[in-house]
Each structure stands twice: as structure tokens, then as C-alpha cells.
Amino acid sequence: MICRMGHTNSIAVAIALAAALLVSGSALAHHSFQAEFDISKPVTLKGDVTKVEWVNPHVYLHIAVRDDKGAVTNWAFETLGPGRMRAEGMSKQTFGIGRTVTLKGYAARDGSKNLGFLRQVTFDDGHSIEVWLGDPDDVNP
Numbered sequence: 020m021i022c023r024m025g026h027t028n029s030i031a032v033a034i035a036l037a038a039a040l041l042v043s044g045s046a047l048a049h050h051s052f053q054a055e056f057d058i059s060k061p062v063t064l065k066g067d068v069t070k071v072e073w074v075n076p077h078v079y080l081h082i083a084v085r086d087d088k089g090a091v092t093n094w095a096f097e098t099l100g101p102g103r104m105r106a107e108g109m110s111k112q113t114f115g116i117g118r119t120v121t122l123k124g125y126a127a128r129d130g131s132k133n134l135g136f137l138r139q140v141t142f143d144d145g146h147s148i149e150v151w152l153g154d155p156d157d158v159n160p
Contacts, residue, residue, distance in 0.1 A: 055097075056136040060126035064094055064135075068118045073101050073111040080114055080137060082122065096122050098137040098150050109148065119143040 052058075066082035080096045098104070114120070120142055124135040141147040 052136060055127055055129075055134075056125045057128045058125055060128075060130075061123070062126045062135050063121065063123045065119065065121040066094065068114050068116055068120060069093065070116070071111050071114045073104075076100050078104055080120075080122070080140070082120065092133060094122075094133040094135065096124055096135045096137040104150075107148075107150070109150075113148075114140075 064082065064084050066084035068080065069083050070079075070081035072079040072081070077097045078099060078101055080098065082094050082096070083091045084094055085091055099107070104110070120140050122135070122137055123139040123141075124137045127134040137150050139147055139149050139151070
């Protein structure tokens with residue numbers, strides 16, 4: 020019985036340690052808008068949705084942007100988390116692979132990445148969704 024209790028306690032400690040590591044990893048991975056994106060670098064791009072990553076802590080929308088010569092540049096736009104997106108009435112299916120969208124947002128500070136933070140998506144049928152916390156007129160998240 021003593022051996023069994025020790026084994027049960029070891030399992031409980033291991034589970035608690037694993038949970039703590041998972042939570043701390045998510046907390047360390049999270050960043051502020053200002054740390055990665057530049058409000059003074061607005062970007063507007065039109066392209067076809069190639070991938071939607073519906074994962075925590077942020078949803079990523081990937082698009083293929085064609086220039087006037089037909090060359091494709093792939094971009095990723097980070098946005099709110101899946102829970103907040105669902106609360107705003109959106110799902111992974113809202114964006115649809117292959118669908119043409121125009122994205123407005125802010126470029127990464129780094130400048131070398133094709134990465135932006137999504138502020139607004141306009142679909143090919145003309146309707147738009149503001150993907151922004153707080154006042155839509157607020158330029159500083």
C-alpha cells in the first residue's frame with residue numbers, strides 16, 4: 020500500500036509539473052502588439068486565402084498576393100485568439116481556402132517578414148469585418 024501511494028503521488032506531481040510547463044510556455048510565447056507590429060506601417064493587401072491556422076494564442080490567416088507580373092508573395096496575418104474570434108461570430112470557415120480577400124492591418128516591426136496584424140478583412144462580395152478589440156476608430160491598439 021505504501022508503494023502504491025508513492026506511485027500515485029509521483030503521477031500527480033508529474034501531471035502538475037507538465038501542466039505548469041504547458042501554461043508557462045503559452046505565457047512566454049504571448050507578446051504585445053507593440054513588441055511585434057508597427058502602427059505606423061499600415062498595409063493593405065489583396066490575395067487568396069491559402070491557409071487558416073485556428074490555434075491559440077492567435078489565429079493566423081495566410082494569403083497569396085499576386086503582383087502585376089503574376090509573381091506570388093505569401094503573407095501571414097496574425098489576429099485575435101480563436102475564442103475571441105468565435106465570440107465575434109467568426110469561425111475557420113468564415114475565411115474559406117481560395118477565397119479572395121483584402122486585408123488591412125499593420126506590418127511587422129522587423130520588416131523582413133511578410134507578417135502583419137489584421138485589422139479588417141473585406142471579402143470578394145464586398146462585406147467587411149473589423150477584427151479589432153475596442154473602438155474601430157482607435158488607431159493605437
